[in-house]
Amino acid sequence: MPAAFSDRMRRLYVDGDADGHYMPFAKKKLADGRYGLVAGKDPRTASDHGHKVISALAMEAARTGMDRVAFHDLLLKGSGKGARHARDIAHRSGHDAAIIYIDRVRDRVREHLAARDGIDSRQDAHADLAALRARIERTPWKGTAGKTDFKNLSARLAVCEKAGGRRHTISERHLAEEAGCARETVRKSNERLEAQGFLRQLDSGSPTEAAAWLLLDGPVNAPSHGEATAQMPQAGGAMSGPEVRQPVSPAANLDSRTGARLAPEDAFAHLGLGGSGLAVVAALAEQDGQTRAELIGTATLSRATVYRQINKLAGLGLVRLEGELVHLTEQALDGIGATTADCETPVTSWEDAAQRLGTHGTAQRRRERHDVQRQAWQDEQQRLAERRRPGRHRTDPRRVPPAFTTVCGRPVDPATGEIIPGWRIATDGTWLWEPDPEEVTCLAA
Template sequence: MVVEGAGMDRYREGGSDGGSGAGRDTHRVTSAIAFSFARAGADLLALRDILLASPAPGGALLRDLSRAKGYDHAAKYLDGVWRRAVRVTGESAPIRERRDAMAALAERRIMVETFPWDRQAGQTDRANLLHRLELCERAGGFDHEVSQRQLALGIGVGESTVKRSDLRLEEAGWLWRAEKGGAGKSSKWVLGKPRKRSADVVSPVDPNRQVGHEAPGYLDGVNRRHTPTTTAPPPSGSPAELDFRLLSDLMARDAFRARGLGKTAAEMVAALALRDGQTAVELAASTRRHRATVHARLAPLVEHRLVVKVGELYYLADGLLDAPAKRAEGSRLPSWRPVDRWDDLASDLGLFGSSYRQWCLYAFDRISADEVYRRVREHVRPARPANELTEQDWEFMNSWSSEGADWVVSA
C-alpha cells in the first residue's frame, strides 16, 4: 500500500465510521498504514518521513491534507493516529501466522457467545455472526466473502432480515464491508470488535421476574413483578448457556423456521445439548427467554418427541444429536429430499423444502438480473455511456420486466 498504492480502495470503500468524502478516505488509509508500522515496531519519525516527506503513493492523501491545511496540521493529525495505533496494537497480540489468527478468532467467538443479545433482533444478529465466524475459521482470518442471500440461507431467515441485521452489526462495530459485491460477486467483509456500550443499552428480559405463567397452559392474565424466593434471578447482562456450534447448525434447518418450531426451540435444544436435564425455569435462564415463551416452545418439542419430560426436568431424546445437523461437506445446494431426522421433522410440519425453494428463487432472480443487464448493455447507448443507467435504459428495463416474468418461469 505504501510503495505501490495497492489495496487502498479496500479501505476507501469499506468501513462503518459514518464519515464521507476525502477526509474519511484519508483517515482510513492513514490508519491502516500506521497500524502496520506499529505492528512492525517502527517509530513515528519513520512513518512521518514515508507519508509526508517522500513521494510514496501511500501518503498521497495525507500530503493532499498537508497542502490544503498546512504541514503542521497534517503532522499533528498523524501524531494522533499514531498514538491510537500504538495503544491498540499494544492491547492485542500480533497476528503473524495462521495459529495466531485462529487464537484471535477463538477470542472473538467467546466475545460473541457471551454478549447479552437482546430480543429477537439480537437472536438474528448472533446467528449472523456465528455463521460468519464459521466462514472465518475455515479461511483462517477475519476476512470473509459472503453475500446476503447466502447468509439468509445459512441462518434460515429472509434476505430483508439479513440486510437489517448487517446494518445493526455495522453500526455497532461488529463488522464492516471491505468491498461491495456486484453481479456474480459477493461482498467482502471483515469482523471487528463492538464499540463500548453503556449498561442501559442492553436491558435483557428477566425470565424469573414474571408470574402468571406458572405452568404449561396456565394463563391468568396477570403480569405482576415480584422477587422469587426459590430461584435467584440471573445477573443483568449474563450470557446464554448454549452449545453455539450446534445452534449455528440448527438455525438453517427447515424445522426451526418461523412457521415451524422457531429459533427459540433451537436455542432450547442447544441448551439441553450443553447441560441435559433442566427445568423450565433453568431453560429460561439458559436461553435468556421469557418463561412463558419457554413453556410455549417446550410443548411442540415434547409432542414431536425431541424432548422428554421426567418429573419437572427436560431431557433430549435418545439419539437426537446422532442425526447430522449439516449438509454434505462441499455442497452449497440445500437438500431437496429428506436425509435425516431433522428433515423428517420438517416434513411432518409441512416445511421441508423451504430452504430449497428459497435457493431456487434466488437462483432464478440472479439469472433474471443477469439477463436484464445483458440486454441493457446491448441496448443502444450514447457515444459516451454514463456511469449510471440513463432514463432510456430504465424505460427499456420497465417495459421488459412484464415480459421477463414468463421467461423466469420457463427458466
C-alpha cells in the same frame, strides 16, 4: 537499508511501487463510453500514490521498532524510489515541513496498530473471535427478532472463522440461506445489529461482489445477560409476605455453533420449531440436563414458549424428561430421535422432522427463488454491459417464418397448405412480391 525489513518492503523502498500494488484508482472514461475505476499514473492521484507508499514503509518501520530519527534519515537521506514523495515535499516546502509530514504519518500508523488490540497473527484473530463468540452466546436475545439476530451473528461467526478475522464478505441472500429465514428478515436484522453496535457495513459491494461487513463487540453498557431482579409479589395477593421471592433466572447461555449448523434446516423454519425451538436445542447443547425454569433464562424465552417447545421436541423423540430435568437424546443434534415415554415413533433425520412439522422444502424453495433472482441480476448486468435495451431484439416481421415455406422453398399458407400466389422468398429470407402479369395488366387498365 534496515536488515529487519522484509524482502517485499526492501523492494518497495529501493524500486518503488513497480508492481502497482499501492496505485490508487482514478475514475476514467472507458472505450465503450462508460466510466470506471482504472489503475494508472494519473497526475491527480500521484500524491495519493506516494502517500500510500510512505504509509506502508511507516507500517514496516513500526513493526521492526525503528526509531523516529532513523526513519527520517531513511526517507530523506536515502536514495530509494519509494521515499521520493517525502523528498519531493522537502524540496518544495522545506526540510521542516517534510519532518512534520513524516511524523504525522508515523503517528497515524502507530495509532492504527494500537487500535488492533494486538491482533498480529491468525491465532490472535481466532482468539478474538472466540471472545466475541462467548459474548454473543451470553447475551440475552429476546423475542422473535432477538432469535433472528442470534442466527444472523452465528452464521457470520462461521464465515469470519473461515476468513480469519472480523471482516467478512457475505450477501443478504447467502446470509438468509445460512440463517434459515427470508431475505427481508435478514435485512431488518442487519439494521438492528448495526443500531446495537454488533455490526458495521464497510461498503455496498459491487455488481459482482457482495458487501463487506465488520463484527463489533456490541454496546458498551450491555445488560447483565438476562439476570432478572428478585421481585416480591404484590401486597395483598395470595403469595404475599416478606419471605416470598421469585427465583432469579440464570444467565443466557447458548451454543452458537449448534445454532449456525441447525438454522438452515427446514425443521427450524418459521412455522416449524422456529427460532425459539433452535434456542432450546442450543441451550441444551451448551449445558444438557436443565429444568424448564433454567431454560427460561438460558434460552431467554417465556415460560409458555419453553413448555410448548419441549412438548414439540419430546414428541419428535429429540428430548427426554427425567423428573424435572430435560435432556437431549443421544443423537438429537443429528436429527435422530429415540424412543421415549413421550414418543413411540421418533424421527430419523431433520428432513423427517420437517415433514412431520409441515415445513419440508422451505429451504429448497428459498434457494430456487434466490437462484432466479441471481440469474435475473446477472442478465441485467450483461444487458447493461452490452448497452442494450429490453425488448429490442424481436423477430424481424419481414422474414418468412419456417411454417410458411415448403420443402422446395416456396411460400405456403400453413392453414390450408396451398401455395400463396404472387409471393416468393428472396435470397435474404424475406417476403418478395411478384404479381402475376395478367393481374398487373388488369390493375393498369
